[in-house]
Amino acid sequence: MSQIREKVDVCVIGAGHAGCEAALSCSRLGLETVIFTVSADNIAFMPCNPHIGGSSKGHLVREIDALGGEMGKNIDKTFIQSKMLNTSKGPAVHSLRAQADKAAYSASMKKVLESQEHLTVKQAEVCELISEPVSEISDPELFREGYERKITGVRIFTGAVYEAKAVILCTGTYLKSRCLCGEAITYTGPNGMQPANLLSASLIENGIDLRRFKTGTPARMDGNSIDYDKMEEQFGDTPVIPFSFETDPASVQRDQASCWLTYTNEKTHEIIRNNINRSPIYAGVIEGVGPRYCPSIEDKVIKFPDRERHQVFIEPEGDFTNEMYIDGMSSSMPEDVQLEMYRSVPGLEHCRIVKNAYAIEYDCLCPGQLSPVLEIKKIRGLFSAGQFNGSSGYEEAAAQGLYAGINASMQILDKPYVTIDRSEGYIGVLVDDLVTKDNLEPYRMMTSRAEYRLLLRQDNADLRLRAKGYQAGLVSRGKYEYVQYKKSAIESEVRRLKETSIGASAQVQDFLNRHGSSPLKTASSLAELICRPELDYDSLAEIDPGRKTFSRDIIEQIEINIKYEGYILRQEKQVEQFEKMENKYIPADLDYQDVGSLRIEARQKLEKFRPVNIGQASRIGGVNPADISVLIVYLDSINRKNRK
Amino acid sequence: MIYSDNDTIAAIATAMSDAGIGIIRVSGPKAVQIVDNCYLNVGKKHDLLFHAPNTIQYGYICNQKEEILDEVMVSVMKAPHSYTREDVVEVNCHGGMMIMNDVLQVLLNAGCRLAEPGEFTKRAFLNGRIDLAKAEAVMDIISATNEFALHNxxxxxxxxxxxxxxxxxxxxxxxxxxxxxxxxxxxxxxxxxxxxxxxxxxxxxxxxxxxxxxxxxxxxIRKEGIRTVIVGKPNSGKSSLLNILTGEERAIVTEIAGTTRDVIEETVRIDDIVLHVTDTAGIRQTQDTIEKIGVEKAKKYAEDADLILYMIDSTREIDEEDTEIIRMISGKKLIILLNKCDLENEIRVTEQDIVKLMNQECGDSYELQSVDSCFYHIENKDQKIPMIKTSMLDQEGIDLLKKSVSELFLHGEIVPKEEMxxxxxxxxxxxxxxxxxxxxxxxxxxxxxxxxxxxxxxxxxxxxxxxxxxxxxxxxxxxxxxxxxxxxx
Incomplete structure (x- = not known):
């Protein structure tokens, strides 16, 4: 019997948010790519919440866009409501969030994949990784770099083999997944999809350690059964700001759907408490570890016993469905408890559940096996992204998919890797955390994880990362040059505003008076005036006739740079400190047994994660500052001996 | 392995000067074994390996030919109950520099490596016995020059x-x-x-x-002392003051103006405070090259000083030299000494004259406050300068001077508070x-x-x-x- 044997450059396993970005980036860089999915009708499927972005995740989408990814463009085409969050706070925490029409989002992404040159969509379950051992004789160079095997392709369920130079694992929650709705357990992927039950064994055979994680989703309600009069209506913003730097703002102004806010109450909590022994998590049925930051309603009630109520957002699933997503009440309770608990919430008294809430368990990667470019350390050419790496969330997945896709391509094309560090982007924070931390639960991006967030704003993602996208080859020269122009325009205009002095003339005093601003005693620079909260760049036009005309995005940057200059400078100082530690490299072949005075726990962690520099070492859990000083002193002595 | 923290190190732990006893410290996994090779008990046997930890034994240090070098007391501390958390042996030998070096050499020959500066403490730190702040404190204890510094x-x-x-x-x-x-x-x-x-x-x-x-x-100030400079015209009594403070004839005192050609430094103790006093050549315009260097230096020292003692010869009219000095020291912590008050009939400069001079040269409405007949304050809103009538000849006003110093620096409290x-x-x-x-x-x-x-x-x-x-x-x-x-x- 003859089997199909295909030869490609890259195989991407899974067509979720990670897989789509990975496959698009590889094929856009000219590599022959095939993307496998168990259901070609569910590409870029959103099995949980119906929105893209939100606090810190909005930053990721902007960064994906700046690098040349697809997520931002796709949500701009398919959103039904959009909102900039946290506008009462500083620009660092402003974050864009858009409600998606789920079906449209999926269909639109499928079309993008299908239209992409060098990319093939294939509906098939991948069952086996094909790899070869690396030896000192066969591959001396790879051997020296520490690889034990190299990937050569994959085999699918039918037996067909796809030879490839790189494989990117984007398996999401599909590996040996099972869904739990109280006592009712199904062995399926999310939303009843076919799971991938065979690949895990092949991963283990290749020496990869796996573990079980758990996540969950709330019920979907029939919108006609909800009483919205008892809830607060939540509107979208006008005007809408697009996610993508390339989307024309005029194209995204549309009629927007509403979301609704209601609250749980003491009765809801009582129902949960009375039935807690029927929750699979509390009854011990679920072995996977769930996310602390996206907790089920059971978790919230048990962990915050003093809270009288929790927020519940009712969000539409799309323009062409009545289904409503009950955000804030994910659960793995049995169906009867779910119904009782949802019906205790104002506005949901007569609700009808279309799809029950459920928890899902799946296989994913144990920490310590990933390199800083998301390659499995031991296996040359095997990359991974998304929930398989222990993260949670569409945006986190997409960001990793893009990062892994770009770097798998760089490896094949024999170009330097494109890396992003913690001071350059949320993507850098995300990747570094996944690579260096023993995350014990699904990792979710959060504002607090980014140390240098005043520099990592969603509004300047293009200034930060366009050049990297250009380096990778995903951003055109024209777009790159625009960002270069934008940078110099901001810089020179900020300088001009600082240097232009305004005298206390009658015209100026009158202007200040009209804007409710105190009169000038002595001359002041335009920049100083912009710093006054009641004034801004636009209003100063009247007393600043000499200015050039700039586009809105440039003016926004000018204002932020002037208003927050002191803070930005101090944060830049922090980054300098950070870089000093990042630049203290640790020899790849360092034997931690030689560093006699490390504590045992620290030594084990350092051996497991093998950080490339002192900065990374200091972020590994279980390695404390005393261990780091030990390491610095040790490396110093080595260097000194070497110099002698 | 390129580098090891696991070797055994040795160094002389006491001061490198002749003294009653000297201590050679050895630390590392082979500390006991190496010292044992060089140690004989009273019965001329090598038995260090059997010593109980934390005991001290009498015996001899010998070389490889078992020739005895010195009588010693040897103490053994076993890991982790030692300064470095490694095995430590301390050899107490006689304190001559020659003999200490000989003992150290024997130990080095037997397999120790000479410790780098700070290496024992570094090991204590690396082995997690002390944190960085404590390591720093160790260094401070070693170099402490007085009770306070040590205590702190x-x-x-x-x-x-x-x-x-x-x-x-x-x-x-x-x-x-x-x-x-x-x-x-x-x-x-x-x-x-x-x-x-x-x-x-x-x-x-x-x-x-x-x-x-x-x-x-x-x-x-309490730890390092007060850098003090005595300034004043030639022959105003600066060197005499220094001699009184140190209690010995150090500076050359003559009637000839300009005798102190260079800068003399002395450490003086007032109760618990250390003053590093520098006597300078009299400030004056001079053609004499040697003395000129001294004058330049005096200016420089005055700039860096914590405290300036301005010595005025009250038997000589105020002149340009005084105005130059006043300008040079304005803004510093200052005590003015109106010297030679014993020559009652020859007084040419009064306390009022000084206030006048201050107001004329430093320009900031100073006023005179009299504390008693020999002690005044020249005050304005920023500064309170003590002024004392002194006689170096009769050693008068010295106690007032000491009191003023402690008030200026320690708010009058000579004994440190029970504080950090x-x-x-x-x-x-x-x-x-x-x-x-x-x-x-x-x-x-x-x-x-x-x-x-x-x-x-x-x-x-x-x-x-x-x-x-x-x-x-x-x-x-x-x-x-x-x-x-x-x-x-």
Whole structure:
């Protein structure tokens, strides 16, 4: 019997948010790519919440866009409501969030994949990784770099083999997944999809350690059964700001759907408490570890016993469905408890559940096996992204998919890797955390994880990362040059505003008076005036006739740079400190047994994660500052001996 | 292996000068074995391996030919109950430099490596016995020049500074964590009224920090002493003052103006305070080259001094030289001595004249306050300068001078308070950084900035405090600390 044997450059396993970005980036860089999915009708499927972005995740989408990814463009085409969050706070925490029409989002992404040159969509379950051992004789160079095997392709369920130079694992929650709705357990992927039950064994055979994680989703309600009069209506913003730097703002102004806010109450909590022994998590049925930051309603009630109520957002699933997503009440309770608990919430008294809430368990990667470019350390050419790496969330997945896709391509094309560090982007924070931390639960991006967030704003993602996208080859020269122009325009205009002095003339005093601003005693620079909260760049036009005309995005940057200059400078100082530690490299072949005075726990962690520099070492859990000083002193002595 | 911390090191642990006893310290896995090879008990047997830990034994150090070099007492401390947490042997031999070197050489020949400066303490640190602040304190104890410095270093070694810093850090960390939690989870963390709460918390923590910083000046004075310079016209009695203070004839005292050609330095003790007194050549215009160098130096010393003693010869009219001196020392901590008050009939300069001169040259409405017939204050809003009528001949006014010094520097308290003094410049700078960051947060609060901005300066504050106790690793911090160590510690 003859089997199909295909030869490609890259195989991407899974067509979720990670897989789509990975496959698009590889094929856009000219590599022959095939993307496998168990259901070609569910590409870029959103099995949980119906929105893209939100606090810190909005930053990721902007960064994906700046690098040349697809997520931002796709949500701009398919959103039904959009909102900039946290506008009462500083620009660092402003974050864009858009409600998606789920079906449209999926269909639109499928079309993008299908239209992409060098990319093939294939509906098939991948069952086996094909790899070869690396030896000192066969591959001396790879051997020296520490690889034990190299990937050569994959085999699918039918037996067909796809030879490839790189494989990117984007398996999401599909590996040996099972869904739990109280006592009712199904062995399926999310939303009843076919799971991938065979690949895990092949991963283990290749020496990869796996573990079980758990996540969950709330019920979907029939919108006609909800009483919205008892809830607060939540509107979208006008005007809408697009996610993508390339989307024309005029194209995204549309009629927007509403979301609704209601609250749980003491009765809801009582129902949960009375039935807690029927929750699979509390009854011990679920072995996977769930996310602390996206907790089920059971978790919230048990962990915050003093809270009288929790927020519940009712969000539409799309323009062409009545289904409503009950955000804030994910659960793995049995169906009867779910119904009782949802019906205790104002506005949901007569609700009808279309799809029950459920928890899902799946296989994913144990920490310590990933390199800083998301390659499995031991296996040359095997990359991974998304929930398989222990993260949670569409945006986190997409960001990793893009990062892994770009770097798998760089490896094949024999170009330097494109890396992003913690001071350059949320993507850098995300990747570094996944690579260096023993995350014990699904990792979710959060504002607090980014140390240098005043520099990592969603509004300047293009200034930060366009050049990297250009380096990778995903951003055109024209777009790159625009960002270069934008940078110099901001810089020179900020300088001009600082240097232009305004005298206390009658015209100026009158202007200040009209804007409710105190009169000038002595001359002041335009920049100083912009710093006054009641004034801004636009209003100063009247007393600043000499200015050039700039586009809105440039003016926004000018204002932020002037208003927050002191803070930005101090944060830049922090980054300098950070870089000093990042630049203290640790020899790849360092034997931690030689560093006699490390504590045992620290030594084990350092051996497991093998950080490339002192900065990374200091972020590994279980390695404390005393261990780091030990390491610095040790490396110093080595260097000194070497110099002698 | 390129480098090992596992070898056995040895060094002379006591001062490199002839003394009653000297100690050679040996640390490392082979410490006991190596010393045993060079040690004979009274019965001329090698038996160190069987000594109980923490005991001291009498015996002899011998060379490889078993020729006896010296009588010694040898103590054995077993890991981890030793200074370095390794096996440590200390050999107490006679304190001559020759014999100490010989004993050390024997041990080096037997397989020890000569320790680098600070290496014993470095090992103590690397083996987790002490933190960075404590390591620094060890160094301070070794170089302590007086009771205070020693006492204070011992307190630091016990971790008093660390304790204070850890407490402050904990407060800051709590606030950072709260802000971050509120940013991530606005539903469960309410920030209403938070800025006011944070402001009052920071007011408390920053004032603690300020107090620590304020102890540093006094701490430094108590630890290092006061750099004092005596200035005045030639033959006004400067050298006599120095001699009285030191109690011996050090400077050359003659009737001829300009006898002190160079700068003479002496260490003088007033109760618990150390004064490093520099006698300078009389300040005056001169053609004599040697003396000219002295005058230049005098000016320079006066610039760097903590305290200036201005000696005025009250039997000679005020002239240009005095005005030049007054200008040179204005703004410094100053005590004026109106000398030669014993020559009652020849007084040409009165206390009023000095005030007049001050007002004329330094321009800031000084007034004379009389404390008693020999003791005055020249005061304006910024400064209170003690002025004392003295006679070097009769040794009059010396007690008043000492009292004034202690008032100027230690608020009259010669005996240090039972408090922690910050004496390390590194600690002081870090505390200053932490303090300034807290002030920036308070400013952000007053400017009505949103909470996410507070985080930047709170982080800087937290890290600055962390640098003190080694919880935050500044660049090359570790190196800086250990390179300052002396040999044998």
């Amino acid at each position: 270093s011992q307190k630091q070694l016990r971790g008093n500074i660390s304790r204070e810093v850890i407490a402050m850090r904990k407060e800051i960390l709590y606030e950072m964590a709260f802000i971050e939690s509120a940013l991530d989870d606005p539903e469960n963390y309410d920030l209403t009224g938070y800025p006011e709460k944070l402001r009052s918390k920071l007011a408390t923590v920053s004032s603690k920090c300020r107090k620590l910083i304020d102890t540093s000046e006094e701490g430094k 003094y910050v004496t390390s410049i590194r600690h002081k700078n870090a505390l200053q950084k932490a303090y300034e960051s807290m002030m920036l947060v308070i400013k952000s609060i007053d400017d009505g900035m949103s909470e996410d901005f507070f985080a930047i300066d709170l982080m800087n504050c937290y890290q600055a405090l962390g640098e003190i106790i080694g919880e935050d690793i500044g660049e090359d911090l570790v190196d800086e600390i250990f390179s300052k160590f002396c040999m044998g510690k």
